[in-house]
Amino acid sequence: MTLPPGLTLRPATVADAETIQAQRDAMFTEMGSDVARVRASSAPSLAWLRAALAGGSYSGLLIETGAQVVAGAGVSWQVLPPSPSTITPLRAYIQNVYVAPEGRGQGLARYLMGILLAECRTRGVEQVSLHASDAGRPTYERLGFLPTNEMRLTLEPS
Template sequence: MSTWNIRKAGVEDLEEVVRLRRELMRIFGGLTDANAAAWEVATRRYLSTALPGGRFHVWLAFMEGKAVACSGLVPFERPPAANHLSGLEGYILNMYTAPAWRGRGISRALMKELMAFAREAGLARLWLHASEEGRQLYEKLGFAPNPIALEWTPEGA
């Protein structure tokens, strides 16, 4: 059985990120042939500044030299709350594994990379909106339902 390699994406990976996001957006994001060209232009423009600027972090999983899965994190800051003094949080999005590569633990490995990064970056809370397919994985990793999303708080945060 092949193993995968995971690494944080940079601008040099822009086309791989666009390709995987395109697959995801066709399933969940309303992307159609009619709006795909404009979406790709806007996505490339966003990624070309957001990836190097740290506004969007992406991890890619490679199998047999090809990116087959991705995960994304948008860090942001809110005003401090009583139980969340730093205000630093992250929103997880674009969790996607190509169908042929599902069921091999790639999404779990991507999430663990993302969560380790969040701890190191001092993000006191991560949250996401889960598909029914993904919900079980996130809950096994410690995410708990709240009224609007699933949420995870690192130990000691």
């Protein structure tokens, strides 16, 4: 797929952290997260994004029209021990896939995912994971993502 006319793709930089965070906040709000929790997590998440972009543990992509970002996606690079499901220690966790309402319906999320998955293959990643919203699930399923047996426990702050 190629981008529709007028849209360009570029890598995210540390200077884009605020834009990525604004997309994260919008994404979580649209998914029904508690607005107070979204607000509370925003500043710490922004600090994490700045450090991860600067250190290379997070790579992001942005699609823009003119100076306006209309879509973005990123991947956190994780080093975990090899296991029977993946011999290589490098894993990828895709996150922050977001398309602004005015950019939806053009295949931009799928386009971004294709580029991120190609980078994963280039780096030798065998296992890619993500959490899907209800709206995003069909796109990820078409790309071959399957539900897993992951479980979660949320601990209360002490």
